[in-house]
Every structure is written in structure tokens, then in C-alpha cells.
Amino acid sequence: MTTQTIPPVRDLRFGELPVDARIAGALKAMGYTSPTPIQEEAIPSLRSGRDVIGLARTGSGKTAGFGIPIIEAIRTNERRVQALIQTPTRELASQVATMLNALGRQSGVRVVAVYGGVGMQAQINALRGNAHVVVGTPGRVFDHLTRGTLDLRQTRFVVLDEADRMLDVGFAPAIDKILGHVTGPRQTALFSATFPGEVESLAARHTKDPVRIAVDAPGAALETLEERFVRVVAGNDKTDTLHDILIHDECNLALVFRRTTHKADKLALDLERRGFKVATLHGRRSQAQREKALGALRAGHLKVLVATDIAARGLDITGLTHVVNFDLPDTAENYTHRIGRTARMGANGIAITLVAPEDEAELRDIQRKLPPAPGRETPAAEPRRGAIQRAVGRQSRNDDRPGQRQPRRNDGQAPRDRTRFSEQGNGWRRDARPSGPRAGSDHGSAASTGAPYYPFRSRSAGARG
DNA sequence: AAAAAAT
16 A cells, blocks of 8 residues: 655645645745735635736736636536636737646646647647636637637636737627637636726626726836836937847847837848847747747847737746837837836846837827836936937846846745825826835826825726715 | 737
8 A cells, every 4th residue: 555645734825825735836836935916916806706807017927816716716527618818919828828737737727728820630639638728819719619629618717818908909809709609607807917998898898897906007117127218319220229238238138129020020130140149029920930939038049039019918038138119119008018028026127118209209108108107207308418328338226137047036026016096087197105205206296186096906896886 | 000810
């Protein structure tokens, strides 16, 4: 008779949160020891059975915030797809599936990624096996539904990751069709770092009396991120400025955004000629090329990845020190998501936006829509002589970054922001009057307007009664 | 106007 090793009964808590022992084990193996604020809020809410709209900054742990309660609710003895997570890009679907797989490993939960650009048969086989959780992009998910190779009739959890993107015009019809196949009772969760007013009505269509978790104002700044703006004077080449950024000591790994696939390719070619290890990621490349590029970036084999907004949302790349907006993002939301590829989970990061004279007006539009924060440049700021050299050459504020990899904060605790927010107009405004003494900032004018204050972490039902 | 997402 074999002696079974019974694991000691400990680690049944994730910080203050009680968690399933197998999940506690998985979390420990993943290096997480206590929940981030969004996890502290989202996990109990999802456990309670309520729908959730969760807003929290980029890199603050949203994936585990829905992943943990879903994994622990999966009945592994039932061979049914019990949870569906939808993402806007294939790479994000893959990344989320990897994370959920790690969370569910010790629980016997089977997670299957379902997205286009790769063979159908392997996915069909995986789905025919014991798939408990499906993470996918809408096109391929719908394809499986019409072929009858995916059955969502027993699905009890639906998550729209990057929810504002999934509900916008490009995706909404596909999401509607897919959710039409989820015929049983279900819990719906929407998560994002941005949530523009326009998507509120769409969100209401897909959720019932949701718990609204606003750990951070949509678009809120990150304390560990330094946002810089480099004015490139007329006639000057942005590529030269980018070159200067890349060769600077503090730049380990950079993600550079361009607005079109063609421009991304062109810049990558230029950088290659200049001797940089570079790859491109955009939607006109084959899935094999895309995966190779992202894999090389994650493995640290590249200096720089040039991408379109395909890489703007969700991707978590360890060691990414710099995000460069070579071309301006098209919206304030995209600005927030792009720069949020760095400075994740308490790590430091630098985001540099290259600004040509013709970009100025558009940049001002973007900045006007962002919650102001100490350290975040405001539209009023005037470009000054010598600003380029200073911005490129300046050392990072908290320079504790070692050569290769950024340290993950191993206490699992993203820095907590005590700033309060006031709701004004259609958006959220950062109100710089903290609970303590006033920080040396000039962004606090809203504090004296008598606007109502809402608690920093608000938990109110969507519709006020 | 562009990018993404099914083929």
C-alpha cells in the first residue's frame, strides 16, 4: 500500500482572501502571494453570483481577478464548456489561456484556446475532449459554433476581456451572435482599463444588475510609469529620435507602435538596417509569423518589436522597459492601453510619445480626455527648447531596474492609489486632493469646485435606484 | 481612416 502525501493545510489564503487549496498551490507556484486591489474586489463579487463590470488600470491583475473565481467554480467531473472568455486579439487569447491553464493546473481544469489563423482540427479535437474553459477570439468561436464543434448551452460564465473593445462596432455583432448560443443561466463579467461612456448602454444589454468595481478611474495613470513626450521638430526624422531612445542604457526592450501595417513594416526595415534586432507584429502577417515575433520578444531575443494596435491591449511582456508611440494612437483609450504594456504589476516603465508639429492638436485632444495625474503632462505644457535631448537622455525616476528583467513585485501588490475620483461630465476625473496633505501638484483645481466625491473603490450597482 | 477578427 502506498503512502499518500497529504499536503499540509496551509496556503488556503491568498493574502486575506480564502482560496481553494489547489488554487492556492497554483498561485504560489506562479509567484503570487497576495491579491491586487481589483482581485480583492472582483473575486468575492464573482463568487457571490453577481455580474461584474471591473475597471482597473493596465497591469493590475484583472486576468486573475476573473480567472481565480472561474477556475474554482469549474466542475471538473462535467465534460462541458462552463466558461467562455472573449478577447480582441489572438495573441491575447493565447496569453489568457496560458494564465488560466496555470491557475487551473492543480484543479484539473482544462482550458482551450480557440482563435483563427491556426489549424481547425487541433482545436476541434481539444474541444471534443474535456474542455471546461474556452478562451477565444469571436470569429473562430463563432466558426466552431456554426460547425457544431462548440457547445455553449451549459456555459455559466462569460467574460469579455477588454470589454469596451469587444462591445465597440467592430465586435458587437459577433458578440451578440455568440452570446445567443449561451442559452442557460449565466454570469457575465466585463473587464477593462478603459470604459468610455458610449459603451455603457451596450454593457447594460449584456449584464444584469452588475456590481461595478472601479478600483481605478478609467485611463488612470500608473505611478511606476514615466510618460514622456518628445517633440520632433519639422523636417527631423522620428526614426533618428527612436534610434537615440533604443541605444540609451535604460532601454532594454522596446515596443514601438505605428498606425498602419505598412508603416510598421517600413520602420522595422529601417531599424534592421541600423542594426537593431527587430520584428513586426500586425494583422497582415501570418499567425506563424506573429507567434514567432511575440515569442522572440518574450524570450528576450529582440531589442524592439514594431507593432500596430494589435499589440495595444492586454499583452504582458516581462522585461519590456519602453513603449514608444512613433505614431500617435487614434484615441485616448488606445493611448492608455499602449503605454500600459510597460510598468505592469509595480514594475517601472517608460512611455515615450514622439510628437511632430502636425501631431500637436491631436495629442492635445488625447490628453484632454486622460485623467490628469502628478507627473502626467497636461495639454497646457509648452514644448521647450532642448526638450528632446532632456527627454531622451534623462534617467528614469526610480532607477532600480536591473539589466535584463524587470523585477516582479513578489508581494503581488500593485501600488495602491489613495486618490479619490469625482465623476464629472461623461468621464472620470482624477481629483488630486488626496486624503493626506496635498501633493505638490497643480492638478487639483477640481477639488475646490464642490463636486461630489466618490470613494476610491466604489461598488455600486450599475443603475442607481 | 485604420486595425482587428472566419476562410
